[in-house]
Amino acid sequence: MTIPSFSRRKSKYTPRTLPDSQTGERVATSAMIASLDSEGREAISAPFGHALVDLAKTRDGIVGMSADLSKYTDLHVFAEAHPDRFYQMGMAEALLMSAAAGLAREGFVPFVTTYAVFASRRAYDFIAMAIAEENLPVKICCALPGLSTGYGPSHQATEDLAIMRGMPNLTVLDPCDAVEIDQATRVIADTPGPVYMRLLRGKVPNVLGEYGYRFELGKAKMIHDGTDVLFISSGFMTMRTLDAAKALAAEGVSCAVLHSPTIKPLDAETICAEASRGGRLVVTAENHSITGGLGEAVAGALMRAQVHVPFRQIALPDEFLDAGALPTLHDQYGITVDRITAQVKSWLDM
Known part of the structure; x- marks a missing residue:
């Protein structure tokens, strides 16, 4: 590494600062603030791990x-x-x-965990050749999806959905919260073939519990209906769009939130039916690059069905992202509630 490049790298990974709420002074923050801004919601500890323990009580494999x-x-x-x-x-x-793959061939159902960057980038060919081509029931559950860590490009899996969507035989999931992670873990245990599931870890917000939500593989579900804007979202961005819908409602904008946790196979039928209804602005929202994720999957479904509606994307840019504290980065890249609300208002010319 040259001296100039080392200087750039050192500057890039310098801790970000945020204004202290009491003094207004800017203070250093950690790159690994483990919060997705759950707005005071209940949080459930390790939903994936506990669901798997419960499953294993009756499933020896x-x-x-x-x-x-x-x-x-x-x-x-x-x-x-x-x-x-x-x-x-x-x-x-x-x-x-x-x-x-070897254990799956012997009749077991392996639940495999690592970080999303390592599964999608580092192990892609082994997943393709050893698991997906053979259609084996390996469940690949990966933490730190998208911009859920501040450690920079080495750990930010901002393109994992694009990578994994292109793999034949692979089901791809992006659950919203603790409730859905628990439910989806149980469902995929009985799903034939391989699954790639994004995973939120630690204390995960309970977002969908108040709506009586039930996860169904391959199904998008309307969480909240509205007449002016149709959000189609996945992952923790469904939490953000639900909060943005409340904020916009206070300004007279009625927003629907259609949650689409199954990225592949996409529920094109529901998405196209909802997009066709009522002349709403359709906005996809995802914790992923604007390239190759939910937004482009939805756009392709609408195009093939000849559904012609105003369409916009809220997503991460097609670039390697900065390191820093998550609240800073989420604001910088436009995936906070305030930034989503402002963006939608600009599209509506408010």
Whole structure:
């Protein structure tokens, strides 16, 4: 590394600062603030790990596997409950996926965890050749999706959905909250073939519980209806669009929120039916690059169905993102409630 490039890299990873709410002075913040701004909602601890433990009580074939990241993907909960069914493969993602394929061939249902960047970038070919081509029931559940860490491009999986959508036989999920992670984990255990599921870890907000939501594989569901704007969202961006809908309602804008946790196979029928109804502005919102994710999947579905509506995307830019504190980065890249609200108002010429 040259001296100039080292200087640029050092500056790039300097901790960001935020204004202190009491003094107004800017203070340094951690790159790993583990908050998705849940707005005071109830949070549930390790929903994935606890759901897997519960499943394993009656499913002898379920095993857990990780690449030295069980603590950071909530798989440690399973490892503590079922140590004889947990495999720590070390920092070797290719080996992890190949071993999972071998266990699946012997009749097991492996739940494999790592970070989303490592599964989508580092282990892609092994997933494709060892798991997806053989249509094996390996469930790949990955933490730190999109912009859910401030550690920069090495850990920010901003293009994972685009990568994984292109793989044949692979189901791709982006659940919203603790409720959906719990439900989806149980559903995919019985789903034939491989699954890639984005994973929120630690204390995960309970967003959908108040709506009586039930996850169904391959189904988009209307969480809140409205007449002016139709948000189509996935992941924690459904939490953000629900909050943006409340903020916009206070200004006389009625917003619907259609949650689409299954990115592949996309529920094109529901999406096209809702987009066709009422002449609403259609806005996709995702914690992913504007390239190749939910937005472009929805746009393709609308185009093929010849549904012609005003269409906009809220997503991360097609670039390597900065490092820093999550609140700073989310505001910088336009995925906070305030930024979403302002963007929609500008599109409506308010």
